[in-house]
Amino acid sequence: MIELRNKTLQFSFPEVHPDAKLKIGCQRTLRIPDDGKDYPLPPGLGLFRIKHVDDYGQNVPDSWLEHGGVMLPMYQSEALWLNFDSDFLFAHETSYPFAIKVAAGKINAVTGEQWTDWLQRNPQDYMVSKEQPWLDGYCVEKGFIRQFVAMPLGAGYSAEEQLTGAGEYGGLQIVVYPMKKKVFERRFAKIKQIKGISDDSPEFQLTLSQSIGAEMGLAPGGRMRQEIYDDPFDLDDWEMDYKSRCFVHIANSLVWRSITGEIPPTVPFTAKEYTKFGLPWFDYYSDDSTALKGSKKLNGLKGVVEMGQDKGEVPLPENESITPENIIILRAGLNKNQVREGTF
């Protein structure tokens, strides 16, 4: 089951294991320049607001109600990353493992293939938590992604439109599979019992349906250093019978008020402004994990700037190159609760 709590999607699988709980957050972030350079990881600027689509049934397209799930607001050319987090289980000295598949516009963000509801190993079309702490974009080659950048659905920029010729779905799609209970208990046997605690305790007047550009898809933006890690477990270790999936619709922030009645979010910092103040960027390494090769299909996509040049448009304002100097190195395993937040 999936619940929406504190702006976070909380996946839990009580039928599989009481500790099988995963939180996925959608983080606002800087859009890195789409200039051919490779950038480090930008910071998290807070979680996007997320709402149940069912709560605003009169104001969202019928297709959103059909898909179910949740929605969040993004400005055109704003960027997003996904944070994967599960509680550290002291008794097992690990977090409960999950296989996570992410797509944008039903295009798999790791392989570039069309959405499927099952897991595939060769090539691997999913990520594993806790090995993979976050995902910032499309996996275009080994060690590099292209950042998720929101563009209006129908404008031709999204990976979905470039690969299928149609902007039918937009948004993000997420499916999560927990590790099988027996496998978890075999691989991560309990080392100590905490006595007394039971394991079982637990002012735009646009409307979305009328406006062109109100629904957003995710296009490939600037290049970033980020590895997508190989699954260290066996495909058969994942509990295929108890998946949970969520459709995350993306509304243009300009129509957020007409849907929800709420003031739209503020416009995020630009990467240039952020860097000018010497605020930190990040690099993350995991010495124990192997990175996937990346998708040729995704690598062949045009970035937002290149696509804009073809169309005679300037889709990304403030796209000047920058040189991040304050880069903090994060290493896997150094601090299990480390998150990619700077002081700002």
Added chain:
Amino acid sequence: MYCVVYGTHMNEIFGKYIRERREALRENDSSYSLRQVAGRIGIEPSYLSKIERGIQTYLSEGKIIALAKDLNEDPDILLALSGKISTDVQEIIRKRPRLFTQLIRDLKNLPDHAVLRIVREVRDGKW
């Protein structure tokens, strides 16, 4: 008599839980010493030590929430272990006491997964 025994037992469970969580964190991070944790939540180290040993009884709701945040724990769980109910939950019950007390009693014997189904889920549809 029942209340005294029950209260003492609760103190021990709460204290033991706090100590085990703090010491587990301290294995990788020395800032989780008794002194530093107590300092961050604004109490004396000796007082936190007594709480961890189940001797001292009182810690305010605000301090328990601060302790939960510092130890990366769920505040509601720590409040429950200390025998408290958070103010916002009390307020919810106070507004409709008959309904919510009856609801909680009715849910008492249901298994976890059945209770979790009552909590609102994100609805999946047809993609």
